[in-house]
Structures are given as structure tokens and as C-alpha cells.
Amino acid sequence: MLLLVMMTKSIYAQELYVFTEPASNMPARSIGVRLTHEGTTGSQWSSRTIPEVMIGVNRKLMFHAQGFFSDMDGRYRVEGASLYGKYRFYSVDGTRKHSRAAAFLRISQSRRTFPSSDINLEGDNSGTQGGLIFTQLLHKLALSANISYTRAFGQNRYNGQMNSADDMIGYSLSSGYLVLPVVYKNYSQPNFNVYFEVLGKTDPSDGKAYLDFAPAIQTVINSRTRVDLGYRFQIAGNMCDRYLKNMYLARVEFNFFNVLK
Numbered sequence: 001m002l003l004l005v006m007m008t009k010s011i012y013a014q015e016l017y018v019f020t021e022p023a024s025n026m027p028a029r030s031i032g033v034r035l036t037h038e039g040t041t042g043s044q045w046s047s048r049t050i051p052e053v054m055i056g057v058n059r060k061l062m063f064h065a066q067g068f069f070s071d072m073d074g075r076y077r078v079e080g081a082s083l084y085g086k087y088r089f090y091s092v093d094g095t096r097k098h099s100r101a102a103a104f105l106r107i108s109q110s111r112r113t114f115p116s117s118d119i120n121l122e123g124d125n126s127g128t129q130g131g132l133i134f135t136q137l138l139h140k141l142a143l144s145a146n147i148s149y150t151r152a153f154g155q156n157r158y159n160g161q162m163n164s165a166d167d168m169i170g171y172s173l174s175s176g177y178l179v180l181p182v183v184y185k186n187y188s189q190p191n192f193n194v195y196f197e198v199l200g201k202t203d204p205s206d207g208k209a210y211l212d213f214a215p216a217i218q219t220v221i222n223s224r225t226r227v228d229l230g231y232r233f234q235i236a237g238n239m240c241d242r243y244l245k246n247m248y249l250a251r252v253e254f255n256f257f258n259v260l261k
Contacts, residue, residue, distance in 0.1 A: 023100035025060065079112055099137075118243070196213070
């Protein structure tokens with residue numbers, strides 16, 4: 001059973017998107033531990049560290065718990081935390097292909113008082129988010145689409161500044177391609193994946209929007225250890241005061257299979 005779980009994770013490695021989540025879940029009764037470091041580039045450098053624990057309850061349900069630490073307000077400190085749950089409600093599997101759909105919900109709390117045209121629930125804002133994910137695997141290519149609605153709360157902390165968004169519609173298109181191994185032989189073979197994601201949001205109250213491109217590379221070792229490197233940058237939009245406008249990301253993840261009963 002353990003071997004089967006590892007092989008399945010390796011075969012579907014190209015669904016392990018760097019900037020978004022797929023509709024597929026991690027293996028049942030498994031625990032994953034991530035450490036993400038991200039930062040802005042430009043005139044002012046700042047960074048954020050995100051430790052994360054993931055739990056695969058069963059093949060349909062999984063949870064994430066995140067903490068946020070950054071130096072964005074002058075000194076390195078605890079910013080807040082987030083809980084994320086995903087339920088896969090549709091799955092059609094075939095030979096080296098499948099179609100899946102999932103619903104997700106996130107709730108986040110942040111102590112930051114930075115007013116922004118954007119809403120980012122991974123450190124910058126308090127709020128809730130819900131949405132749908134659709135993923136299609138076609139042998140070595142995986143495609144995914146995401147649509148979400150985000151509502152920020154605690155906006156009174158910003159003293160009514162007009163550039164503080166209350167609601168946001170989010171959308172993304174993601175692609176992942178398994179470059180190596182060319183021929184799959186066993187689960188211990190390293191996987192090398194390349195990704196290209198298109199990430200966007202629109203403020204329904206004033207129509208302001210942005211669109212980002214986000215290329216990334218990834219290595220998966222022994223179907224247990226994952227290393228991501230990515231960068232997202234804006235190609236179009238009229239939102240100001242965005243933390244995520246130009247951002248690098250580095251991540252390491254460790255997975256422990258069949259550890260829950």
C-alpha cells in the first residue's frame with residue numbers, strides 16, 4: 001500500500017502547482033510539512049516565512065494550517081495564521097489521465113494594518129475565501145482552473161482609507177509538465193516539473209484588476225521531498241499597493257505517508 005501511494009504521488013507530480021492548489025488531494029492518512037519563503041523585489045525589499053502543516057484525512061478531504069512571519073512592518077514578527085480546507089467532490093480516473101473538481105474554504109487572521117487595493121489572506125489581510133478548482137491530467141501535462149471569492153474583515157483598522165479593498169474575485173489558470181523521468185520505472189526516481197500559471201483578481205466594487213504571470217520549477221525526490229522555485233510578476237492591471245506584484249518564492253516540503261489511523 002505504501003508503495004502504491006508513493007507511485008501515485010509521483011505520477012501526478014505535475015499537479016503540485018507552486019502558486020495554486022489543484023483539485024487533487026494529498027494521499028489519505030498522510031501528513032505534509034512545508035516551509036515557504038517569499039519576498040518582494042524592487043525599491044524596498046521585504047520577506048515572509050510561512051510554515052505549514054497539511055493533513056490528508058481521506059481521498060476527498062484535506063486541511064492546511066499556516067503561520068505567517070515577516071519583516072514587512074519594520075521588524076521580523078508574527079503576522080497571523082490561516083486554516084484551509086479542500087473537499088474533492090468529483091473524480092473520473094482513466095489510464096494516465098483524470099478529471100477532478102474540488103471546493104475550498106479559507107479563513108485567515110492578520111495583525112497587519114497595511115491598506116491595499118488587493119486582498120492577500122496569506123499574511124496581509126484577515127478574511128474568508130471560498131472557491132472551486134477544476135483539474136485535468138493528460139499524461140505528462142496537468143491543467144487547472146480556479147475561481148474564488150474573498151471577503152476581508154477588520155477593515156476598520158485601516159481608518160477608512162479608500163484604497164482598502166473589501167471584496168475580491170480571484171481566478172487562475174495553471175499548467176504543469178513532467179519533464180523527468182522520461183520513462184517512469186520506480187517511485188525513487190527524481191521528478192522534474194515545469195510550471196506556468198496565470199493569476200488574476202478583480203475588485204467588483206470599482207472594476208480595478210491585475211493579471212500576473214508566474215513561471216516555476218520543481219523537483220520531487222523519492223515521492224516524499226519537494227523543492228519549489230518560482231517568481232510572479234504583473235503583466236497588466238491598475239491596482240496599487242500590492243505586496244504580491246513582484247515576488248519570488250522558495251519552498252521545501254516533506255511528506256509522511258500512512259501515518260494517521
